[in-house]
Amino acid sequence: MWIEFQKKMRPFRVFSVQDVNKQFPSMSPMNLVRWQEKGYIMKLRNRWYAFTEAESSENLEWLAANLIYAPSYISLHTALSWYNLIPEMIATTTSVTTRKTNRFTTPLGPFDYHSIKPELFGFGYVLENMDTNYLETSRQIMVATPQKAILDFFYINNYYNTEKEIEDLRLNEMELRRILNPVFYQYLARYKSKALERRIRKLIKHYSL
DSSP states (O other): OHHHHHHHHGGGSEEEHHHHHHHOTTOOTHHHHHHHHTTSEEEEETTEEEEGGGTTSTTHHHHHHHHHTSSEEEOHHHHHHHTTSSSSOOSSEEEEESSOOEEEEETTEEEEEEEOOGGGTSSSEEEEOOOOOTTSOOOOEEEEOHHHHHHHHHHHOTTOOSHHHHHTTOOOHHHHHHHOSHHHHHHHHHHOOHHHHHHHHHHHHHTTO
């Protein structure tokens, strides 16, 4: 049974009980419990699993973050680090969601989710084929564009209100110059936030953009 399960479920990378039921409608749920006890699979969150041997696979954390608390997309510190906008490597996978702010501790590391209004969610992300596995199949991962990641960051982290606090972020000036384009300002207008606009003005002033 385990061999057949592996064959059918491995392309999912991250799978839910519902996914399993579709592939194996008569399978006992106790199989998942036994395979977890044997270390074959790991439980990420209630009703969500991944193969243990896939733990270090490229971007598995991002795919899992998208799936176990949907709708959500990768943004904030994780996206800023990915786009080389901040120098730090980020251990926590950060996302934004239309659901309530939440945090999950998983075998893949901590996942943080920050809530934003639904009208701020439906733009500024891309679907990336970043989850290619050894079968050369891919599941798309939702990731903020660099423009949206910056705006999400300053919108949610509303305590960055001085140039000194912005300086302490050590943002990559060269990358900032590249992304502060017309699309960035179109996105900014959609937030309809005077406080966010003030923070962005201080960012622009500090880096002479």
